[in-house]
Amino acid sequence: MDVLVRRLVWEELDEAVRVEEAAMKGYGYLRDTSELFFNDEVGPMLGAFHGEELVGIAKYTVLPDHTAWLETLRVAPEHQRKGVGRQLYEEFERISKRLNIPSMAMYTGLKNIPSYSLARVFGLDTAGRYREFQLDLAGCTAPEAVAAFEPVGEEEACQLLGTLAEKYEHFIIFNRTFMHMNKDIFSALAREGKVYIDRASGSFMAFGNRFLEKRSVQIAMMAGDYKKCMDYAVKVGLEKGVPQVVTMTPISDEALQQVVTDYGFKMAADLQVMSGEVR
Numbered sequence: 222m223d224v225l226v227r228r229l230v231w232e233e234l235d236e237a238v239r240v241e242e243a244a245m246k247g248y249g250y251l252r253d254t255s256e257l258f259f260n261d262e263v264g265p266m267l268g269a270f271h272g273e274e275l276v277g278i279a280k281y282t283v284l285p286d287h288t289a290w291l292e293t294l295r296v297a298p299e300h301q302r303k304g305v306g307r308q309l310y311e312e313f314e315r316i317s318k319r320l321n322i323p324s325m326a327m328y329t330g331l332k333n334i335p336s337y338s339l340a341r342v343f344g345l346d347t348a349g350r351y352r353e354f355q356l357d358l359a360g361c362t363a364p365e366a367v368a369a370f371e372p373v374g375e376e377e378a379c380q381l382l383g384t385l386a387e388k389y390e391h392f393i394i395f396n397r398t399f400m401h402m403n404k405d406i407f408s409a410l411a412r413e414g415k416v417y418i419d420r421a422s423g424s425f426m427a428f429g430n431r432f433l434e435k436r437s438v439q440i441a442m443m444a445g446d447y448k449k450c451m452d453y454a455v456k457v458g459l460e461k462g463v464p465q466v467v468t469m470t471p472i473s474d475e476a477l478q479q480v481v482t483d484y485g486f487k488m489a490a491d492l493q494v495m496s497g498e499v500r
């Protein structure tokens with residue numbers, strides 16, 4: 222199908238949300254991330270137009286380690302399997318070449334064959350499998366004697382989080398944004414105040430949100446006394462009035478999954494991150 226792919230402008234937000242909701246059967250978050258996505262001067266919020274009609278959307282994001290994160294790819298159901306997704310990926314490739322970005326990554330549900338297959342066409346392949354867990358805060362009471370977690374600086378963040386690379390299988394995940402574990406990412410997270418330590422117990426974690434702050438707080442990774450980390454997350458979540466604490470574990474890490482389910486987290490989704498070099 223003949224489509225034109227270009228950057229979307231603010232006035233097109235409602236149309237983009239319509240495509241998102243149609244493709245995701247009513248679910249969506251674009252309206253809540255629109256400030257971040259539409260105001261991003263580096264990575265565009267893209268739209269694919271068939272004539273006047275918006276038929277597909279996708280966001281291209283450059284992460285702090287100068288790799289690309291491909292997100293929010295949706296094609297209106299009546300226009301799927303006509304090459305629209307392919308043309309959005311072709312634009313991802315063009316942008317990557319223009320910006321000299323060496324690699325691209327995205328995530329999808331472990332059972333999302335269309336999304337997986339499309340990514341494979343462009344040379345991306347599975348780089349990790351993760352399980353998302355959610356803890357419902359409704360009716361939760363604030364834990365007692367919560368540890369005094371404090372944010373750390375860039376150097377300490379690199380040193381602490383670096384020790385978790387194997388355990389978390391080389392990705393750090395906030396709001397389903399899978400970032401390679403490296404010093405550029407750790408430093409950026411520290412600058413954003415998202416790496417915490419409890420000096421008394423030596424426990425530490427990457428904690429906060431990339432976006433959607435009203436929907437959850439996220440434990441991207443944790444180490445040391447897990448209960449102290451999760452108690453702190455619950456306390457902050459309750460203070461913020463969000464409905465959930467969310468965390469991710471590698472699917473292979475059954476011991477960590479036991480820890481979070483014993484605490485009360487429920488399994489929410491199985492996801493895979495796919496990455497590849499720009500061709």
Ligand SMILES: CC(C)(COP(=O)(O)OP(=O)(O)OC[C@H]1O[C@@H](n2cnc3c(N)ncnc32)[C@H](O)[C@@H]1OP(=O)(O)O)[C@@H](O)C(=O)NCCC(=O)NCCS
Nearest residue numbers: 244294295296301302303304305306307329335336338339
């Ligand atoms: C995933 C999605 C974006 C694909 O977009 P699309 O425009 O339908 O994909 P295209 O027509 O460009 O497909 C290109 C290639 O991807 C693969 N592909 C796409 N849909 C497929 C399917 N249902 N089954 C198997 N392979 C598929 C094929 O290799 C296809 O090439 P072909 O048609 O020549 O065989 C679309 O299905 C969608 O919006 N799904 C709902 C939202 C979603 O899951 N987004 C992914 C983010 S997690």
